[in-house]
Amino acid sequence: MASEILNSESQKTQTQETKLRKIYVKANQPVTLKFEDVVYKTKTRKGESWFNKKASSEEMILKGVSGIVLPGELLAILGPSGSGKTTFVAALGGRLRESITSGSITYNGKLFSKQVKQNMGYVPQNDVFYPHLTVSETLVFTVLLRLPNCLSKEEKVSHGEAIMEELDLTRCKDTIMGGPSLRGVSGGEWKRVSTAQELLTNPSLLLVDEPTSGLDSTTAKRLVLVLCELAQSGRTIVMTIHQPSSKLFYMSQKVLLLSDGYSLYFGKGEHVIDYFSNIGCVPPLAMNPSDFLLDLANGISSGNPNEDTGAVKQALLSAFELNLGRQLKMALQDSMVQFQETSINNRDSQWCTTWWQQFTVLLARGFKERKHESFSVLRICQILAISLVSGLLWWESRFQNMQDQVSLLFFYTQFCGFYPMAHAIFTFPRDLGMLIKERSLCMYRLSSYFMAFNIVDLPMQLSLPGTFVTITYWMGGLKVNAVIFFHTLSVALLYILVAQGLGLAIGALIYNERAAATVGSTVMTLFVHANGFYVQDMPMIFGWIKKISPSYYCFKPLLGSQFNNCDTYPRGGPSVTCSLGSHPVIKHAGLDNQGLCAVALAVMLVVYRLIAYFALKIGIKNRDLLC
Template sequence: MTNHIPSSLRAGFVTQDDVLFPHLTVKETLTYAARLRLPKAYTKEQKEKRALDVIYELGLERCQDTMIGGSFVRGVSGGERKRVCIGNEIIINPSLLFLDEPTSGLDSTTALRIVQMLQDIAEAGKTVVTTIHQPSSRLFHKFDKLILLGKGSLLYFGKASETMTYFQSIGCSPLISMNPAEFLLDLANGNINDVSLPSELEDKVQMGNAEAETQNGKPSPAVVHEYLVEAYETRVAETEKKRLMVPIPLDEALKTKVCSHKRQWGASWDEQFSILFWRGIKERRHDYFSWLRITQVLSTAVILGLLWWQSDTKNPKDLQDQAGLLFFIAVFWGFFPVFTAIFTFPQERAMLSKERAADMYRLSAYFLARTTSDLPLDLILPVLFLLVVYFMAGLRLSVAPFFLTVLTVFLCIVAAQGLGLAIGATLMDLKRATTLASVTVMTFMLAGGFFVQRVPIFFSWIRYMSFNYHTYKLLLKVQYEHISPVINGIRIDSGATEVAALIAMVFGYRFLAYLSLRRMKLQSGA
């Protein structure tokens, strides 16, 4: 494959955990990454072509239209998921690629394929740096250079093929046939079972040095570690340091790029917003329209319709019963969105941190796209709910009241969502956020004007912060303004105050959520 993307000064980092959206396909995942990360000079078609090139380069063409999957969603295999993560980084053609334990959780055959792929990337002229624990002998022999660390100290740095020769030269060699990587890890941890001892350590044991012995008469791990550090410092370190300290000449253009800290976005703000908006809809449409969620909403609607079947408002008692239905609607569509929105930012925190660290988009573009991409989805289920309840319960049968009821419920949903987003973004802990939301929603519900009409004056201010209260008043106005100016002790007025209060909550709670995300110090930049 021919690359036309300059690789100078570009670095990619693949985390140990696979941070991907489960409901996006392999092709969608890499296409969105290309559109956000590749330079602005490339057209949309060129970026999509680059994503397809990476898919074929990584051997993902067979599963390109398969969802990534996750804990509760069936998707691609673990090895394919890891290759998608690598594809997200090599899509920008980095000159340097870091990987944190890329074989973690994979079987030996899949791990070998991943390392072979990384070796192919390295042979193409890229520098690949990876941490790895307990590799097989086949994996070990694919590395060009090796850094062995023990307790944060350097025990070896050099060619992987010369590792065993070096340790034999300092008196450490395996007494039985074993995987070189296993032997090195044993040494790094001070475990010298089945390992020959250097004469210096043998002398310390024979001299009875208490600090150098363990109960079975062998050098302690601390002494082994000290010996390995000293051996490296005296035999290899100085030579390697001199070789590494030789300056590499840089041309003036490259020096300018190195000194420049100006962030280079791959897309303009409006392009970032558009890409993230549609990505959000594609990712969450499966959750919004799951059979479980649809069943939950429609079954609740049917139960309500049967309980309030063709209710009327001919006498005060019937009117009070129907007002109870309106209050339940206000509570249900206030409670439901809060506890859905709470999970938004805590669940996406890892993805947000990863993508922001890679300078994929501005926080403001992400936040606005994330909070608006839910709105088209949020309107569908409430409309279905009201189509069932409204006509079964025999509410005011007229076009204007029906649509005003839908708009009121929708305004309540968006305000309640804002509260959930603010709580989730502020605490970033699901247990604490759920607890706070439960107390808040319960308080708003109790102060909502149905259970208690005469709220003590020192506590009455709570109701004006309650979206349940304002929604309930608006629903009463829509249904009964032609019947009575006072319903259940609540005076029906123009409704302007309630609408203004809900709109203030819509924007106020979201602004608080945005400030909380900025406080996380992910990456600065509006």
């Protein structure tokens, strides 16, 4: 029946020869997937108590799962929710944070490695995308990064367009992906884009978790048909599927039925009904075979509401061990000869493209994605409103009120410190999922991403706070001199970049957004308080804070741009003046060593970004050990 359904579906599409095969890069070597007695345990948290804050226990998710999938076969993994389907596929794809407890998973007789990973595609159940990129942009940027340089840019783009057409994404190619708070493509289109990203590289082994969830029956059938065609061309396909239709069920060559982590059936899909009928489990009426299997996996073999589901599951498990377990072990042993004859294709390099190509593609993608957030109408209006209100508040300093002018310069250290840091601190925690996903696919080097990201963020980080400084400078009555103005602006812009680097470093060290925001605001508050405006006679125990405070090294040259030691200011009356050096704030901060402050800020600019880079590298490595 499976072959009849597949042949009938293929005949319908024969007039449109699959562009997938025409434009694919050369196929990698076939992969034979073998898993034997796979057991996986994970630690779960118990209820915390006053005496035991870290109480935990082990939970067994997979309990001795075995099987083999040959090139040209499609394995469908069925089972109710909580049966271990997603965990098992993650184990096959090397995506579990902890290694399997016992058993083995091999690919052409080899354990999981970078070479295996390069020849594998993995489509998760819940994928992540950049929300403001369209479907076409998402796939084009992916194909430019993931396909090798033996193809030209035009061939890569043409390849991406063929995948879009094959998965019926052409109609929504100009629709943005969207997100939780941004309307974009539908759930079904989201899933197809996720699948398309993996098909771009023509993998020999493709693992797909719930590919048909959220799809209508026609689209789901077309997607599974594409997977079948890939399998027919010599690829190994494994997919989990919750409740497929009869047509989708019979498209798969093999079926694995899981229940509470145990295998209840492994074999050809067309033999599954006969197998369960022979052990006494006959469908009560004509029904979808997948519905019948899910009932059995839930311990329901008849319509009796008082049925002992535990006893049914145990009986099915015993029948599997008795009837299929021995045959499966023999098949695994017989496959050893084939494993020795085939091997995973090794690439000469981990990366498909050069550093510069990765940098330029990431730079273009970053500008397209970030511009919607960086220069939103709300953010521009926010800056303009704060600038105008602040300028009006300091309007009186036009009458040479020195204290007001010093206060305005101090406010620069506050605004130009907190604003860029507050936006930068959320960058890595927010983008961590996407970064881990793309790095796990070896799409680009971390250094190329980091450099492109820093350049992409420059326009927003510099232009909006720079606008604030420009407006308030002329409205606040500071010195009307172009040279002095650009000196003040340059100091402020350098400080903005330092504050941004501090935010990136904190965000890379602390991936929890709320905790990172708390730490960032606390650190910046301490730095601002140490620059000498609030407290001039600081206790010695806190004196060291000033030495590492970027706010201090910014405030000092800002004062130096407006005042010098020869100036005087009124004190005690209009006719009484004092030397500027006796002003408490200026006396504490000082007007000397202006060049040293610039050097200190430049060093901090580099150091904070180096901390962010290496913290990000370590954090990603801990989450994906193979990249």
